[in-house]
Amino acid sequence: MSPSNRPTRSVVLLRPVPGRSAIHDLWAGTKLIVVAAIGVLLTLYPGWMPIIMVGVLVLVTARIAGISWGVLPSVPRWLWVLLFFGGLTASFAGGSPHLVIASVDFGLGGLLKFVQITILSIVLLGLGGLVSWTTNVAEIAPAIAKLGTPLRWLRLPVDDWAVTLALALRAFPMLIDEFRVLVAARKLRPREAATTARERRHRMSRELIDLLTAALTVTLRRADEMGDAITARGGPGQISALPSGPKWADAVAFAVLVAFCAAAVCIELFTPLATST
Structure with a gap:
């Protein structure tokens, strides 16, 4: 089947993925608190290391919950075109780091910032999608x-x-x-x-x-x-x-959240990679 003939997958939100897992069994309020805490973390420290750590956390959580790649929607072509022109426009801002090719200096700062914001948006969308795919809508109001x-x-x-x-x-x-x-x-x-x-x-x-x-x-x-x-x-x-x-499993999730946020802040503040950016 050619790529042009492949059926497109629509966005599946507010409908839990069938199955049971430790993530499905968590209290809905715990998931909302986790999303809010990570949102505050990325707002205060939107560096590369926290974004990468949250992205890994999203992938690991999706693996534990048994969520397959089939729930992801198809990316329309116009979105790729929009991202290309957005990156091209952002690259005109220049800034460090610099790439020198044949005595021509290219500033990659603006392009890297655009890529960072794009990845941050994808991570946050994935975080919200996890809550949607593992939580029954009926559990939101009581939480x-x-x-x-x-x-x-x-x-x-x-x-x-x-x-x-x-x-x-x-x-x-x-x-x-x-x-x-x-x-x-x-x-x-x-x-x-x-x-x-x-x-x-x-x-x-x-x-x-x-x-x-x-x-x-x-x-x-x-x-x-x-x-x-x-x-x-x-x-x-x-x-x-x-x-x-909440139950005992939610207490464990809260402890993991506190440890994760503390580790992300420490790595962002004290590692050479984070301080150099």
Whole structure:
């Protein structure tokens, strides 16, 4: 099969990968805390060594969770073109280190910064994907409600926030599938022949309006069905009232997180490679 005929893989998010592992069994709040802590770490110390360490951590965690490469989406060609032009534009900034070829000095600082930011973005996306592929959406709302317990002392509506987030996470994959069906159905409809550029623009605008109207109708219908289902199951309070809390495995994960963050900070601050960059 030629590369042009290979089927493209779409993005799979907010749907856990089938199977059980130590990562799947962790409390959802633990995974959210890990993601937040690593995000703060990479914000304060966005050097090469922390990025590489987090990337290795993501790969090892994916291996433990049994996540295969098949969950990764296909990279569209326009994204490769965009990255190429982004790197080309960043290379004009110059800076150290320098590469001398035939008495011509090329500054690679801007290009290396662009590569560093790109790899950082990929690592963060992989970290978020791990949470999505190993966590049931139903576990997110109780975890948010549990983590937001101190905010209740300030009389903040933590349960309402948790329910809203849970409903948004549940509806997001469902609406994506509905939109794909709408787009596919729209492509199957016969089109009027357009001979001029003005007619093509009018046809495109009409199709866009029809798609938006259909999408709004589907969204309202899905919201009404979800509201009826929630009411039949006892109301929105039941979503965040499910039993949720850390276990001994989560304590081990917290200890690994603290040790990992401490090691990353020490390596970033005291190794010659980190201090030289």
